Amino acid sequence: MQSDQRPQLIWDLPLRLWHWALVVCLAGSWVTAEAGFDWTTTHFYFGYSALALVLFRLAWGMLGTFHSRYTSFLASPKTVIAYLRRKNPSEPARGHNPIGGWSSIIVVVLVGLQASSGLFISDDIFYAGPYNSVVNTSTADWLAGWHHRLFTLIQFTVLLHILAVSWYTWGKKEGLIQAMFHGRKMLPRGSTEEAVSEDRGLRALLLLIIAAALVATLVYLAPVPEYEFY
């Protein structure tokens, strides 16, 4: 059997780099949020980066290689149910399995909401997201409440994610985590049609630059708050 399997590229390089960059941004946002007053500016930069990564991922879901595309892994509810009900451990998924596919977009949306809510909130002292002054105080407070609650939800989701991929890696020995580093999974010899043959690095770089420029523009276009003078 073993000789029948050979490593084939599933996750293109941009997707892998994106994944670990997202981990860094979330960890950074968390640590800087806890570290207090002097770290809030850094918190904003991690948050902006996370937002740019979210935009990039949405674009890559349409313009990336096969297994990075939403059309390849967002399965119908029927497929998801069938997957949950399956009796025999099926063949390992090439890309995301039906659950993994949906959880990937859920995490991206959650992180997007988290970073977007940050744009509107303030600590009522010194630091404020660039769009804090365009909403009234009660809206800002409401969004700040979500900025806290959503993060708890993200922590919970990520924990579940890590448990799930660990189970697939060490329980079912499917090499999922290794695949998020080198991009390859062991697949039967014949199934080359689903392997990815290129990284599309240049295209990814271009998309990342566009995403970063969009976020930067959003931040720079923010209106200056009006202060009262007596």
Add this chain to the structure above:
Amino acid sequence: MIRSTMIFALLFSFASASWADERTQKTIEARQGLLKVVAQYFGPIVGMAKGQIPFDAALIEKNAGKVAELAPMITDLFAQDTSASDYATEAKADIWADYEDFSAKAATTTERANALVAATAEGRGATMKAFGALGSSCKSCHDSYREKK
């Protein structure tokens, strides 16, 4: 007779309960108003620190002076324990568990506001450093005694 006494007693207890409630509500609103005023004077200095408006030492001196006058009022307005009330407030009950510490934090803010007034004579660098210290004194009290949103 007994009946009307009971009704009277009932009405009286409602009235006194709602009177107590109104007093609590007034106090909480006054506190929040006070802190809004503090923030109003604090605001333009934030704008200067971020480079959104031009640095103006005279204005900082004036506004920091106001903050130094307002901060001691925090201790006055929080003296009444309102932790039993369900009127919307972000004030934590811990305030009244350790009112001395709470008052000390307000005093630190007063001191640092005064230090900021003094620092305006020493140029921009010293002023902004003193302003940072003032801001972290606000933060320090919020971290301990203000509910997260």
